[in-house]
Amino acid sequence: MISTVEHPELTVCKLGTNLDNLLEQPEGQRILSCIQCGTCAGTCPYGDYMEYSPRKIIAMLRRGMIDEVLQSDSMLKCVACYSCMIKCPRGIKLSDVLLPLVKEQTLIRAKEMPAELQHSLQNTLRYGNPMGESSRKRAAWTAKSKAPVPIMSEIKRPVDVLWFVECYTSFYNRGQDNSCAVARLFNALGIDFAILGNEEKCAGDCGQLTWESGLFETLTDYNMVIFKKYKFNKIVTGDPHAFNAFRIRYPMYGFDYEVWHTTPFLAEYVDKLKPKLKKPLNLTVTYHDSCCIGRRAGFYDEGRTLLKAIPGVKIVEMVHNRMNSICCGGGGGGMWLDTYFKQKDMERLSERRVKEAIATGADVLAVSCPYEIYRFEDALKTIPHEKPMVVRDVVELLAESLVEE
Amino acid sequence: MPTTPIKNEPVKIGYYICHCGTNIASVIDVDAVAKYISKLPNVVVSRNYKYMCSDPGQKLIEDDIAKYQLNRIVVAACSPLLHETTFRNATRKGGLNPFYFQMVNVREHNAWVHSDREQATRKAIELSRAAVERVSLHKPLEIRKLPINPNVLIVGGGIAGIHAALVLANAGKHVYLVEREPTIGGHMAKFDKTFPTLDCAACVLTPKMAAVGKHPNITLWTYSDVVKVDGYVGNYKVTVRRRPRYVIEELCTGCLECIDACIYKEPKFSDEFNLGLGKRKPVYIPFAQAIPSIATIDANTCIELKTGKCKKTCVDACGDRKAIDFKQKEELKEITVGAVIITTGFKTFDARRILYYGYGVYPNVITSLEAERLLNAAGPTSGEFLTRDGRKPKQIAIIHCVGSRDENTNKWCSRVCCLYSLKLAHLIHERTEAEVFNFYIDMRTPGKSMEEFYNRVAEEGVNFVRGRVADIYPDPSDGSTGHLVVQAEDTLLGKILKVPVDMVVLSVGLEPDPASENIRKMFNLSCGSEGWFLERHPKLAPVSSFNEGIFIAGCCQGPKDIPDTVAQAGAAAAEAFSIIDLGNIEIEPNTAYIIESECSGCKSCIPLCPYSAISFDTEKHKSVINEALCKGCGTCVAACPSGSIVQNLFEDEEIISEINGLLEPIEVK
């Protein structure tokens, strides 16, 4: 249903678009129509800290003064949250096209690159994951899973669903909780699935949104070859960033599979799933809309639908929700810029978000993204709050309530 | 009377291509075209001229007809929809039947849409050649005249409908004014004061409303809808449904006693006129100066109408007047009118559609129309402008362009919002002494005295922030006191502002009213992609529709302020008047007729005609077209298997010669 082949308007831009030829592209014509209203700067979570807000960047680009922008570090502060793009009254593809191009050129000119970010990118290039773990251990988490997790290269047959596990959900402890939960849910629903195991490499969304188009293309080339090795009907991933990459960027390279994120994917099965959710959790939950599933793809109800299916769960909303949700700060490379932001005296967005979650009085901050688990759990350690709060992925809550026959 | 050339007289064609200044000549090599056409058979004169539509241009045609005994004229210029009549007249003045003329569109369909000179010139030659071939076959035709019904229907009783109705009624014409609400007055009746003069809307509107109510030439049907339209210019047959208001209009005196006596002691139901800010009873009059000043009983909330088990205290209160009738049924009225004016108005943008402005979530985020009601002395708060929790606001934000200039909602500028936002800023500041922040994208104050009004409001100390608001949220430092933060970039300073306020007014834009879509369909009006009704020509026919005798005025055509609405309404009234006052109307002679000798009597054509203009002569066993009913679409012509139907002006041979003229091989140079 989300195939960009059927919806070409979802793709980002023509390959080979750069800052020099941007204004000649259809996306550039929209930029020429900018009315300098400042919505982008006003909604930007780090707009306060940018010397050149998206609005000013457009003004400078149109005046041929973009070099000045590229000398500043403004774009390093963009966390690719899509807020400016979704609210832009002129429909300018800010987060999809303009800002990554500016970010790319900013970083090429930067005297020094933030070390964490550099390591992550180098690791992703060498090991296929930003943490620099051995690619041979990518499927090691499956040993922890109580439910069977078939691997493509081993089962040697076509499957319905290729589950693209992704990095955080393969290597990090709390991410593995997410993966084990998904494995249980898939098994309980009788979904015919398999994973790529050690053959999988990072989808590269953060690379792309960070600026690193070369890295992104290297990963795209690699993953496309692997996909072609196997037969499957659709790709499902628990990582909104991989989902984003497959949905809007891979089609530029000829990718045309049906793509789902686990949250909307499982929501399609909610009728089948609900009778199996027998263990009441008795929790008040607030749901955080991730940028790539929410704002960028428009899946706002699906996470809530799944939570409502769990007996005993009561949903409360944060002040900023749905399209107005506040980013966890992890996108566009923000995941590896915490130290850099700290040096610049910038508030951590995860902390801003967690304050809103705490204000709801919920027991659980539910998320649909493996990045957010880390960011919000960390933020909860630093933001004082009286009532205990935990961060759980929607799939973890579902699995907790699940009683297998 | 035009002279008719003698049959078999050799065809002598005069061809003229217009430069239209540089509009045409800068793209098309008009010299080359004229030269090429001059060599075609039967072409006697072929010229190019700077402005064919000018007096000397028309004179050129007349003189050439006399000088060269021309009997056919072809002009290549702009769209025939613009100047066909002009050149037909010139042809007639030269002494020819005006239909010995053919026009070629080389401006809108050529020079303005192409830039390759060679290709455009070639296209002009081919189009001209087609016209030259076609015009040879033209026949002399007479313009038809049809009688006209002198009454006018006006749909929509806002200020546009009211004004148009009064203009026509005062000129002695009978007007039917149909309004779907229980009262006329429209949006204007809800406003407090009007920009830039700050005179109160009610003071200028209600006298006009009253005049409509008592005018002998106006039949006012409120609480009514148009449900069916038939006929054509001069003779539109319209069916109007009068919904039951369960009060007999002729007997009700508007004394309000039934309302006082209603079994509901206190008003309980959401008051539509006050946008739900106040309450009403099941029996109500929308506001004090409503016209007609007659009670209406709402079937959805009246106990009697819902259950039949009410004590009917209202009936008792009405007493001898016996105006209340719970058995009232809807009534269908059929009327015939010569012309129609559509003034169905607009709808305000539903601010819920912009999620980040929190309308419907935060009680102190209100729309501009709600602000008007709160400011209005006759409104639900008697003009006290307070927050929903009853506080006197100290800081207020007014947000311009809500649902305007936005690809995600409505693309257009709603034109009145800047000015009414300035007005609201002035009124709110005056009433509450609150500090007012107007957030705008561009300040648009065109028109007489409007910029001066902007100056005045600025000097009063309203804070203008050039920046579109990106977020509105409850003040996190403030617990649950209802204070809001408005966040926007001040684009002139390049700074992000977070302004704490007590209230936010969303200046909602104007959009086409989806409820008038069925009106549009019934009257066969065109609309743009946005849904505004389309005028026949944006400059030269701004209140005409594409249908003869149907006019549009006010905001159903596009956003506009009260002065422009009234001006348009007056213009529409005058246009309608110019049709109905003639007594009869000239009709393009493009009707179809049947060549009796060739008709096989197969009846294929009969069910095709949407106007039932074709009947069957059972004696002769032939179909017959009633010329008076035929509207000249040509659908039957295309269907006739024996080719016995001919459409004047669009004869098969004429069209085929046109096709041929377009496609013959061409040798340029």
Next chain:
Amino acid sequence: MNAYVLIKMAPDPVEELDIANDGKSLNAEFIRFKSGDPDEHSIEQALLLKEKNGGKVTVVALDAPEVDDVLYTALAKGVDRAVKISLDQTQLGSVATAQAFASFFQKEGISSDTLIMPGTQAIDDIEGETGALLAEMLALPYIGVVSGITLTNGGAKAVVVKEFSSGLRGEYEVELPAVLGIQSAEKPPRYVPVAKIRAVMKTAKIETVDLSEPDKAKILEIERMYKPEVAGRAQILEGDVKEIAAKLAEIFAERGII
């Protein structure tokens, strides 16, 4: 300045290293090779010197798996020339390696502005000998564990910073030509966009130099490889926070730490 950065490829410890059945070598199936951090810093230091003083930077490496990637990346970063010596590095030890480089430089020639910059030590053998051996063979001065270089006297001399433990810094002055073993550059190694590396791979060329086989006697032989044996001193405390804290305090007291 005419700088030469010497690269050595070593097995990547991120990938699990297994010992092969012969007990003398690594299991080749999953080994990947990478250059060591000191080598990366050496490239950075050379580029910084070039940016300040002008001149030319050449990277030189013996043939080894994945060495081309390292050379292309260096070129993408701004190195002028990349040279690959066609000898299998993985089969040579420090002495043989030094000898190979020495014969390369004899061919190449050494001038008064030559600066030879190996990383101070490789990450596999951690010997730190190659630089010194090479200097000896070429009869040039050697300074190791360098963490900063400033050229003086119009590039005829270099002032070299060396860091010692406990935070001591030493400054040395040395005349060029010289061999300097680099520990770290003045700035962390720069990042180069992958797109640039990909472009360089298409356009730039790696020079290959053929050298004769080194003297077999100089090649080190490995007798045994084994994994560190587990000492088993760790103790895992269980219980809730309070219990663990109490146990910890007890242990500290027991051992006389507190």
Next chain:
Amino acid sequence: MENENKNKSGNGNWSPRIVAFFCNWCTYTAADLAGVSRMKYAPNTRIIRLMCSGRVDPQFILEALARGADGVLIGGCHPGDCHYVEGNYKCLRRFRMLKRMLVDMGIEDKRVRLEWISAAEGEKVKRVVNEMVAEIQELGPLGIPKKFEEWDKEIEDLKHEIENKEKEEVAKQ
């Protein structure tokens, strides 16, 4: 940006010729609007104005193709918006029938096209014309007049053949 088709007609470089039948009320007006808005589109269409798309006699389409058009475009009001109530539906029916016949005759689907274009859709005129020109450019010339010549020649040759045979037979006898 101009979307004008730069393929030159004449001089051997072929470029499609399209005859367009536009209804007076919607599509012709839309084409006027495209002009007033100075939209640029391919110069390959020649518009013939009719009062209603219901007037489009299938014969006109065949005639245009027979006389050398490479494509025919019909433009009418959107369903429900016909100035003459339902002329556009009549047009649609005829169009569907004719399309079947044309396909049987080997005339490609994309050569004859029916579009609903309201008076406000100048942009759509531009899009449809450009699309159609590009599609027909791809298909190449239809060239029916040339085929007619060939067929005429074939018939002529056959005639001669028969005549000759008859003559021969006569001679034999």
